Amino acid sequence: MTFGLIGGALMANSSIDEKLRHKVQQNIRSATSDDWFEMLHAQKELGNGYYTLPLFAASWMVGEVFDEDPRAALAGTWGERSLRAFAVGAPPMLLAQRVTGASRPGEATYKSNWNPLQDNNGVSGHSFMGAIPFLTAAKMTDEPWLQTLYYGGSTLAAFSRVNDDHHYASQAFLGWGFAWLATRAVFSTDSRTVKKLSRTQDTVNQGCCETLTACVLRQVGSNARRRIQYNRCHRS
Numbered sequence: 001m002t003f004g005l006i007g008g009a010l011m012a013n014s015s016i017d018e019k020l021r022h023k024v025q026q027n028i029r030s031a032t033s034d035d036w037f038e039m040l041h042a043q044k045e046l047g048n049g050y051y052t053l054p055l056f057a058a059s060w061m062v063g064e065v066f067d068e069d070p071r072a073a074l075a076g077t078w079g080e081r082s083l084r085a086f087a088v089g090a091p092p093m094l095l096a097q098r099v100t101g102a103s104r105p106g107e108a109t110y111k112s113n114w115n116p117l118q119d120n121n122g123v124s125g126h127s128f129m130g131a132i133p134f135l136t137a138a139k140m141t142d143e144p145w146l147q148t149l150y151y152g153g154s155t156l157a158a159f160s161r162v163n164d165d166h167h168y169a170s171q172a173f174l175g176w177g178f179a180w181l182a183t184r185a186v187f188s189t190d191s192r193t194v195k196k197l198s199r200t201q202d203t204v205n206q207g208c209c210e211t212l213t214a215c216v217l218r219q220v221g222s223n224a225r226r227r228i229q230y231n232r233c234h235r236s
Helices: 002-012 016-029 034-047 049-065 070-100 125-138 144-153 156-163 169-235
Strands: none
Touching: 049 070, 049 125, 070 125, 070 169, 125 144, 125 156, 125 169, 156 169
C-alpha cells in the first residue's frame, strides 16, 4: 500500500491528474455514442453503499440459513467477507479523504493537489465500495479467467467516477487501493485461521492416536499379566 500511496501522491500533486482528466473528457465524454457514456455512468451504482451493503448482509444471511447448500454457503462467505472488508477499510479510507484534503475537479483552485484538512475528496468512496465485491470474489477463486474478470470488474466504479468528472484519477486509484488492502487483510486473516484450525486438529488427532495406542498397550499388558498368573496357578 505504501507504493500505492506514493503513486497516488505523485499523480495528485503533479500535472498527471489534470492531463488524464482532459484525455478522458475529450475521448469519452465527447464520444458520439450516448449509450457508451451512459454505460460508464451507470457503473457508479456499484459503489453505492445503499445498495451494496444490504446485498452483502443478505448474502451472508442466506449462507447462514441455508448452510448445507454449497451455492448458498459460497454466497454467504462472499457476503460476510465483503462486509468485513468494508469494516476494515472504511475507517482509514475516510481518514485519508480528510488528511489528503484534495477536491473534486472544478471545485478548488488547487485541483487534485493535497491540501490537508481543507476538503474530503482525496479518496473516492465510490471506487472503494465498488471494488470490494469484485476483489472479494477474485480472492475466493483459483480460476485465472475468473480472477481476471473480477479484477477488471473491480475498476468499473473507479472509472465511472473519472468518466463523470467527479473525481481525479489519483482519487479513484486510491479508493480502489484501500479496497484491495482491506480485502487482502480479510483473506489473510481467514487463511491464518484455517491454518491454525488445521494444526489444532492435527494435534488433537495425534493426541487421540497416542492415547488410543497407550490404552491398547495397557490392555495388552494387562492381558499378558493375567495369562502369566493363570499359568502359574495351574502349575502349582
